[in-house]
Structure formats: structure tokens, C-alpha cells
Amino acid sequence: MDEELEEFRAIFLDECLENIELLESGLMRMGEGDSDLDTVNEVFRAAHSIKGGASTFGFNPMAELTHHMETLLDEMRAERRPVVEEDVDLLLNALDLLQTILTAGGDDDSDHPDRASVQVKLEKSVANTGDISNDSDAAATKDVNTEVIDDAPTAISKLLIQFLPKPEFYKRGNDPLLLIREIARISSVESLRVSSRCSDWAAFDPSESFLEWVIQVSNVEKADILEIFEWVDTDCDLSVEEIPTEALPIDKAQAPLNVEVSGLEADKSKDVNAKDANTKESTPVTAQPTQNDSSKAAKKPAKPNQETSSIRIATDKIDHLINLVGELVITQSMLSRVSDSIDDIDRDSLRERVTDLEHNTRDLQESVMQVRMLPISSAFSRLPRLVRDLSKKLDKKVDLQLEGETTELDKTVLERMIDPLVHLVRNGLDHGLETTEERIAAGKSEVGILKLSARQASGSVVIEIKDDGKGINPERILTLARERGIVGEDEELSLEQINQLIFAPGFSTAEEVSDVSGRGVGMDVVRRNIVDLGGRVTVHSELGKGTLIEIKLPLSLAILDGQLVSVAGETYVIPILSIIETLELTKTEHSTVPERGEICQFRGEYLSMIRMASYFNHSGEKSENLVVVVDTHGKRVGLVVDQVIGQQQVVIKPLDKNYKNVSGLAGATIMSDGSVALIMDPTSIYESSYVAEAA
């Protein structure tokens, strides 16, 4: 296959994913009892699009499977059968299979052994309506190749074609000459005559049609001639008659080729075979309304968000753009500094311009960053299906509530959040919510509530997963954590700290490890994923009332809200999201403990401290006034710095192009004075420090 086709295929596969999402969300709504025609139509269209593309690109398994889905959906949208749960389940199964085939590449080699049985089930379901006339459009597909051959092919030697176009023929963009050329291409034309049906100039009406053709041909099947006229036969008076060789109706018919073009004055008595066509001068235009259910159904937008038109852009192009704008921001702020120090009469006017530039660059930067933003609905949209399947499996009744689906997040952040979200929802269903019996016994409503919400809050996105289940039992957690050696026997923990233990590696509280939320390997991975994105996750829980998991994520990975600090004369940036509090070292109780190094007291707990000047081997003069308390994978640690300078949004520049990953650093940024500041990575600082080794 050539490159171009390969590229089109890739685009098609992308479109398939979008259509699969539409299918899934639509089917979910149908499963919940939404049998609205718009929904059914939307689902039908999605299946239909996949089928069309799949057959064009030669993805036969996908084409066949979607064909079967579409047949069942077509019955539903034509309201020949009700939308019932069994059928929706069947379609969802087919969808899963479709996804499997697509993931494997979509082509013949990606076929799945289950496909035949799923298709048989779909077929059976269609057959169950007892409506044979619409049995399947397998017949219709065949129709494509055979549709014109209504008449049995008749091997006749000569045909007489009379052709008088009506005005509509011309109104629809047809050209009689092209049709006649086509006749000549497939047959031997023996004679052709054009005549006008207009008797004189007075009767001439330019909006009417007067020209008539009478053509005699041989060596052709009648069906082939009819096929040429297939699309215009209602827009013209047409007759195609077989003629016996001995009684040729046209004068001089035997002449090799006789083209006789008559003008407006033409003698109209020339018409030989008085067919029906000849009895009228012209036919009045009567538009017959077409009744067609697809035209009825698809008139109004099915989903408002489909109206936003979009273009596809490769992510690296956008990233390049973002990078350039980042540079521009830096240049701008450098310029701004320079303008401050200019001592000149033009200074005021320069400052004014620089302020304009500052506004513009900020707007530009925000707009460009916006390009990478996607609504969180694309991550949320797969959850209803998950909850539906899981609640069936666990036999729990759940009301899944989604809120703030339009909240936007960076594409990469969003993509990397999908797995953690899925895991947290599974966990909430499996461990959080009780069974129906337990709920009734506890005096709660039968149906458990699982609520996901997303919102933007001061430069970050907050996602909450809340259930009204049994909550976390702190005693159990603590006992288990002690058993597993995660917490020392004599270690005292606050309630908050106990709750965070569910994120500790190797922790599982399910009485029986179920195949739903797995073996407890998930929660620590969930936290790691979130922290790697520069975010934070916290748990709040009340025994018997429910659990709330709060995830805080940065809006973007390219720009960071940073706290500037100075360490031995150097400026560093600490990500604000990881900072809990800043303490004054002199006012904080601190001491050195043999096993743990330096510790300080923070809200009743002892924190390990890391002196950043010695961590980064700075020999400059240092004051070490402040302790910045940061959260690293659930462990808190105090970073000792000299001063906090201010907060600033910084553009993250990766170091790994020039250096290998440097432990303790997340990247670098260029400050407004043109100097480079390094961005601290609290997690790797903690992990690579002696503190972690000691613990």
C-alpha cells in the first residue's frame, strides 16, 4: 500500500475511535431507557460511518461486524422494534469486540474468533422482530451490483429509443448530449434524429423543454440502455422498444447514420411511433415530496457539541508553537526589565508599549495553551459503561453522577489521568459502596451514590471522587499497616495520615481480593501517576458515611506555578502544588536525631529536613532561614532554603536534551532577567537524600 493510503487509513482509524466513543455513550443512554430517536440515530450513524470507511479501506471484519450492528440499529431507528436492554447489551458486546479488532489493527489479521458468534446473535435478534421485509440489507448490498437488471437480458438486435427530456431534467443539471454519447459508446447507433416540439416562435417558452431525440441502435441490451437513463427516467419521457428487424419504424432507418436536426420550425408530424410521450407538448413540473425516514430523523442536531467544527493538528506542531510562545514570554519580560532601567525621555512611551506587549503575549500564550486543552468529558465518558458493568457484576445499585464535564485539562494530563480515574471508580464501587442489603441494614437508600466532579480552582484542576459508602475504617487500616510493616508498632498517626495509607505500596484492605479492583497494587500506582503529573491526591473519609478522594492537577505540563526560593545565592523554583506550608526555622523546634538526621516539628509530627544548600553542593553564603514543607508521594519533608522570593508562572524547559536526568531537578526555566533557574523535584530530592535511606 502506498504512503498516502496508509495516511488515510490512520485518519480513518482515528475517526473510528471517535465513533466508538459516540457509540458507547449513545448505547449507554439507550441502556438507561433513553429511546429518543436522536440518540438512536446518533448511534446508528456512528456504526454506519465505521462500516463505510471499513469497507472502503478493506477492513473486512470491522465492516461485517458494524454491518450487523447497523442492521439492528436501523430496525430501532425506523421504530420497527423497541429499544430493549438485551439488544443494547448485545450491541455493547459487539462494540467491545469492535474495539478489540480495531486495537489489533482493524484488518483481516486482527479478526477475532468471537466475531461470528456475536454476529449470529445480532442476526437472531433482528430476525426476532419477524419483520422479514427488512430482514437485513445484506440483500441491499447485493442490490448495488444487480439493481439495474430488472428485466431479464434480452438479446435483441435493434432498439428504438425515444427521449424527450422534461424541464426538470435540465433543472437538475443534466446534459442530454452526455447521455447520448454514452448510448453511442455502448451500442452501434444506426440513426439519430433530433426534433423540436415547438411549432412556432410564438409558442416558444425558454423555461419549457421542446427537443426530442429518436435513436435507433443495435448490438446492445435493453437493460444497458435503461441503465444509462436510470437517474433521469422520471425527468423525461422515455421509451426503449425492441423492434423487429423487418419493420423498421423510422424512415430511412436502414441508412447507415442519419442525423437530422430540425429547428424550431420543424415538422412535428415526423413522429413515427405515436407513443405516450408524443401526446403532450410539455409536462408541467410536479414536485413529488419524498417520504424518507432518514430525512425526517436527521434534521436537527443530535448532539450540540458536534456542531463545533474542528481540525486535526499533530501534537508536536502545537508543542512547537507553545515552546515559541514560551520564548516570546521570556523575551517580553526581559524587555520589560530593560525598559525599567532606561533613563531617557522616551522611557514613558517605551514602557507603555512594553505594557501592551505584555498583555498581548499573555493573551497569546493563554490562547495557544488552550489549543492543548480538552474537556474532561472525554475521560469521564468511559465511566458510565464501567460502572454499569461493574455494578451488575458486584450486584450493587449505583447512581453515577458526573459534574463539571466541560472542565478543561491539558491533553497529556488528561490521557494520563484516565487509568487512575478508572481505578479510583472501580475501587469506590468495590470497596467503598456497600451491597444493597448492607445499605438497607445501615438505614441508607438502596442505591449508592458515586459522584465525580471536576472544576478549575486557581490555576489547577480539582477532580473529586465521592461515594456515600461505608468509609474507611481507620482502626482496620492501622492494624493492617502495622501487620504489613508499613507503619512501625509504636508510631502514632493522625487520622489524616491513616487515611493516606491506602496509597501506600503493597496495601490492600479488601477482605477478599476481588477481580474487580485487584490486589491492592493499584492505589500506590494511582498516586504515583498523579504525583508524576505534578499533582496531589488526598483522602477524606468518615466511617459509615463515605469517602472523598480529591485530586489536584496542574492545568498544563508546560507551564508551572512556581515558588521562587533562594539557596546560597542561587534561585530555584519549587512547584507550588507540592508545597504545604513554609515555616521559619528559628521559630520551629528542630534537632538532630541519630537515625533520622535532622528533624523539625510540624503540626505535631516530626518531619525530616533536607538542607538544600548542601544537597546541591553550594558553597556560597547561606542563611537557611526557612523550611518549605512539601508533599512527596505522601511523605512530607522539609526543604531548608534561605528565602522565598515570590511566585511566578514559569515555562518548563527539560534538561534531558543536554544533561541526563538530574536527580532532584524537574527541569529549568529562564527568568525575566535572562538567568536560568532550576526547578526542584521534591519527590526525587526526598528519594535521593540520606533521609530516605535512613527511613
Added chain:
Amino acid sequence: MRVMIVDDSTSMRLIVKRTLKRVGYDMEFMEADDGSVAYDKIGEYNPELVLCDWNMPIMNGIDFLKAIREEGNTVKFGFVTTESTAEMRAAAKEAGAQFLIAKPFTEESFEKALRPVIG
């Protein structure tokens, strides 16, 4: 020749263009991803031929065709669609289409359908 391709699938628009190019037509292409968009743009584009999908999200092909015919537009119009039932062909014809090409199509299917329409 100015040709407007109306299909909600990008890949489908691309493959239609490619097929037409391979047949050897000298065409200038305009695209629309929905009947409603095509309806808004047809006056501006002023194409000589429209190749249109049947099923589209907001305005389907047949409604688009009916709408422009109602306004007296005589552009040559053909459907390129996955289904091709007798009823659809009849409806297409009645609404004023000149041909219907079924997907999956070949270069030949375009040649055959277009010859009587654009020569």
C-alpha cells in the same frame, strides 16, 4: 471542474479525492463536513458537481439536495454512500440526484457514474 465533497468523515473525503485524481479528472476540490455546512457554502463555492454522503450528523445528504434544488440550484449532484437500497436510489432520484455510488467504490464506479453526468 469545481467539485464539492460533502462527508463527515475526513478519511472518506480524502479517499474520494484520491480516487477521482487517479481516474484522471482535472478537478478542483472544496470540502464540507456536513450537509448544513455544504448548504451554507455552496453559494460561495459555486461547484459544478457535488459528491455527497447520505448520513451526516446535522443535515443529511438528501435534505441538503432537496434544499438546494428547491432554490433552483442545477448543480450536478451524486451520492457516495454506504447503503444503496432501491428505496434510497428512488428517493435520491426523486430529489434530483444524478447518480449514486456505493461504498466501497472503485475507480471504475466513479468513471461509470460520472461519464453520463460530466462526460
